[in-house]
Amino acid sequence: MTNLEERNLFERIPAPLLSWYEANKRDLPWRKNPTPYEVWVSEIMLQQTRVEAVREYYTRFIAALPSVEALAACEEEKLLKLWEGLGYYSRVRNMQKAAKTIVIEYGGKFPEEIETLKTLAGIGSYTAGAIASIAFGKATAAVDGNVFRVIARLTENSTVISDLKYRKYLETELSKIYPKxxxxxxxxxxxxxxxxxxxxxxxxCERCPLAKLCKANENGSQRLFPVLPVKKAKREQDVFVFLIETKEGFCIRRRESGVLKGMNEFPSHVSYGESEKEVLNGWGVYAFTEKKRQKFTHIFTHIKWNITCVWVEADGAPFDTYHLEEIEADISLPTAFKQCLKMIEKDKIGE
Ligand code: SF4
Structure with missing residues (x-):
């Protein structure tokens, strides 16, 4: 398709799409009151997470932190607890950084211009486009994977979905067709x-408002678009996670490096052949009795963890300790460690 043909096709998108949207849009909590803050929170949560999963998190987050000022002032542990289960914790850390900037530099008022929005921590071209258009009514396209897929099929464009230059081009071209x-x-x-x-x-396609415009629909080539990048095999690591239980509770510490850096964890160790005893001894735990063990896998974006979770009872604690109830109520734990927490919970209820 030439650029001119593509432009002509783009111009025919808004009318049928908007009519369809008015009749079919979902009732989502962040659509009720699309303030910049609420659009921002929802868009950040929706990155890497399904809409249905986000609903509950979003409602809880907005109830606890209803404004940019509240987010800026929130204690880190409370913030991480609110985000617990959504993963990719750098997203919420960046949100707080950006909230502080908005409060300090912009008097708590969200900047409206896309270029200013992009200077805030964690706000890239896509999120800035979404906030500027949805909350401020600007003609600024936001091209995520969904939008890329629709356009790639409409035009049978075989540019790989990760191509940032093509995304930029789409942002520019789609911004031109925004209806006033x-x-x-x-x-x-x-x-x-x-x-x-x-x-x-x-x-x-049979119920798509753009079916008549769509090249992939015309040629039956929907499954060929968008073109996905070749996937690299994930690196695997063998990881010990220790549930070290003492009279004072279970050991929890902050991760100092690697994936999930800065997050809470049950003490873990990437194994390069060391025995569990050697690792525990290295932390000063010499007297211990194994109570239970279980194996799990956890998959991050680039790494797969083969986890051996070992529950031991020990006389002394090498790290801070917390009772189970405290961990459940106040300590944010990434999903990789939640599986180990479940092991304790199941034991307590006698499964
Ligand atoms: S007609 Fe089918 S392939 Fe084309 S945009 Fe609609 S749903 Fe996607």
């Missing part, structure tokens, strides 16, 4: 079409 006064809805309608109709594995 409907900017907020147009961004959301593109997201919604990708999420509800033009799905990755099962596009429902």
């Amino acid at each position: 006064g409907r900017e907020s809805q147009f961004t959301q309608s593109l997201f919604e079409l990708g999420a509800l109709v033009c799905k990755p594995l099962s596009p429902a």
Whole structure:
């Protein structure tokens, strides 16, 4: 498709798509009151997480931290606890950094311009485009994987989905077709079409408002687009996670390096052949009795952990200790360690 043909096609998108959106949009909590803060929180949560999973987190987060000022002032442990289960904790840390900047440098008022938004921590081109269009009514396209997929199919474009230069080009071209006064809805309608109709594995072309424009639909080539990057094999690591239980509770510490740096953990150790005893002795734990063990796997973006979780009872604690109830109520634990927590909980209820 030439650039001119593509432009002509793009211009025919807004009318049918907006009519479809008004009739089919989902009732999502962040759509009720699309302030910049609420759009921002929802968009950051929706990165890497499904809409259905985000609903509950979003409602809880907004109830606890209803404003940018509240987010800026929130204690770190409380913030991480609110984010617990969503993963990719750098997202919420960056949000707090950005919230502080908004409070200190902009008097608590969200900047409206896309270029200023992009200077805030954790806000890239996509999130800035979403906030500027949805909350401020600017003609600024936000191209995420969903939007990329719709456009790649409409135009049968075989550019690989990770190509940032093409994303930038799409942002520019789509921003030109934003209908005046409907900017907020147009961004959301593109997201919604990708999420509800033009799905990755099962596009429902028979009920798509853009079916008549769509090259992939015309040629039956939907499954060939978008072109995905070749996946690299994940690096694997064998990891011991120790549930060190003393009279005062279970040991928890902060990770100092590697994945999940800065997060709480049950003391863990990447194994290069050391025995469990050697690792425990290295922390000063000499007298201990093994109570239980279990194996899990946990997959991060680039690494797979083969976890051996070992529960030991020990006389002394090499790290801070917390009772189970405290851990459940106040300590944020990444999902990789939640599996180990479940091991304790199951034992307590006698499973
Ligand atoms: S017609 Fe099918 S492939 Fe084309 S945009 Fe609609 S759902 Fe996607």
